[in-house]
Amino acid sequence: MAKKIIFTFLLIIIGAGSFYLGxxxxxxxxxWQNQFDKIEEEIETDAEVEPKGKNWIDIQGLLADKSQxxxxxxxxxxxVRDAVNTLQSADARAVFVAVDPMEALAPFDKxxxxxxxxxxxxxxxxxxxxxxxxxxxxxxxxILIPICALITVSIIWNKKNIYKVHRVVIVSVLICFIMPFxxxxxxxxxxxLEGKVLPSNIDGIVSAINESEIxxxxxxxxxxxxxxxxxxxxxxxxxxxxxxxxxxRDTVHYFIIFLMMYILLxxxxxxxxxxxxxxxxxxxxxx
Numbered sequence: 001m002a003k004k005i006i007f008t009f010l011l012i013i014i015g016a017g018s019f020y021l022g023x024x025x026x027x028x029x030x031x032w033q034n035q036f037d038k039i040e041e042e043i044e045t046d047a048e049v050e051p052k053g054k055n056w057i058d059i060q061g062l063l064a065d066k067s068q069x070x071x072x073x074x075x076x077x078x079x080v081r082d083a084v085n086t087l088q089s090a091d092a093r094a095v096f097v098a099v100d101p102m103e104a105l106a107p108f109d110k111x112x113x114x115x116x117x118x119x120x121x122x123x124x125x126x127x128x129x130x131x132x133x134x135x136x137x138x139x140x141x142x143i144l145i146p147i148c149a150l151i152t153v154s155i156i157w158n159k160k161n162i163y164k165v166h167r168v169v170i171v172s173v174l175i176c177f178i179m180p181f182x183x184x185x186x187x188x189x190x191x192x193l194e195g196k197v198l199p200s201n202i203d204g205i206v207s208a209i210n211e212s213e214i215x216x217x218x219x220x221x222x223x224x225x226x227x228x229x230x231x232x233x234x235x236x237x238x239x240x241x242x243x244x245x246x247x248x249r250d251t252v253h254y255f256i257i258f259l260m261m262y263i264l265l266x267x268x269x270x271x272x273x274x275x276x277x278x279x280x281x282x283x284x285x286x287x
Contacts, residue, residue: 003165003166004156004157004165007153007156007165007166007169008153008156008157010169011149011150011152011153011169011172012149012153014145014149014173014176015145015146015148015149015150016146018140018141018142018145018146018149018176019141019142019145019146021141022137022138022140022141022142023142029137029141029180031058031059031060031061032059032060032133032134032137032184057188057192059133059184059187059188059191060130060133060134062188062191062192062195063126063129063130063133063187063191064130065191066126066191066194066262067123067126067127067130069202069206070119070122070123070126070258071119071123072206072210073119073206073209073251073254074116074119074120074123075213076209076210076212076213076247077112077115077116077119077209077247077251078116079213079216079217080112080212080213080216080243080244080247081109081112081113081116082216082220083216083217083219083220083223083240083243084105084108084109084112084216084240084244085109086220086223086224087105087219087220087223087236087237087240088105088106088109104237104241105237105240105241105244108240108241108244108245108248111244111248112244112247112248115247115248115251115252115255118251118255119251119255122255122258122262125262125263126262129187129262129266132183132187133183133184133187136183137180137184140179140180141180144179145176145179145180148172148175148176148179149172149176151172152168152169152172155168156168156169164285167284167285168285170284171280171281171284171285174277174280174281174284175277175281178273178277182270182273183270185269185273186265186266186267186269186270186273187266189265189266189269190261190262190265190266193261193265194257194261198257198261201257202254202257205250205253205254205257206254208246208250209247209250209251209254212243212246212247212250213247215239215243216240216243216247219236219239219240219243222236223236
């Protein structure tokens with residue numbers, strides 16, 4: 001009986017403390033829930049506030065930086081596609097051939113359109129992760145952990161074998177500890193690994209796409225001048241094909257890295273945490 005009372009009191013403290021943290025997140029919890037700025041405004045002090053990324057990892061900030069990078073790549077791809085559309089709309093009738101030479105650019109235009117859609121999907125997925133991370137912290141601390149504590153209290157008072165009560169409590173505490181960190185670990189790990197392992201690769205791809213954008217903008221500017229004076233533009237087709245090929249190649253590499261780092265890796269991380277928690281719980285209860 002004494003053990004049940006002690007464990008019940010401990011679980012009530014865990015549930016109440018979790019509910020309080022859900023209402024007033026502090027430290028890294030505030031950053032993960034995207035509430036740091038609001039809390040910072042409430043602090044009335046003349047002392048300088050330390051940067052939020054100094055003592056903990058700002059996962060929200062990392063995801064925001066990545067989403068900004070994706071939008072910059074999308075803007076570059078759009079600029080290249082606009083240049084291709086300008087070339088396609090140019091008057092090529094000065095060349096007496098049976099086939100319109102501008103039709104050779106149609107596959108590139110379609111490919112760039114599909115890539116633009118993929119980049120928008122990537123941007124939306126990152127925004128979804130940011131929102132889910134922010135909501136999950138509140139849901140875990142306000143709902144899941146208190147419910148888990150209440151269920152455990154119910155189990156230990158209905159369990160006849162007093163000698164296994166402490167094992168149930170240990171499993172419950174383990175689950176309560178892992179739940180708040182599951183999504184932050186899964187979403188933060190890709191951004192951290194990308195910054196530590198693949199920074200040169202990503203920067204190289206983005207720089208190459210930006211260079212292609214500059215070439216496309218220069219070509220579009222020349223095309224508009226040429227059209228005004230009625231000069232043929234067929235000679236720019238090979239240049240446009242080269243630019244499109246480079247952009248498509250670089251953006252495909254960029255998307256594959258994103259797919260592996262920001263979609264597959266979080267899924268594997270969540271699955272791994274689930275398996276480890278399940279195995280550990282069964283191992284503890286089986287003793």
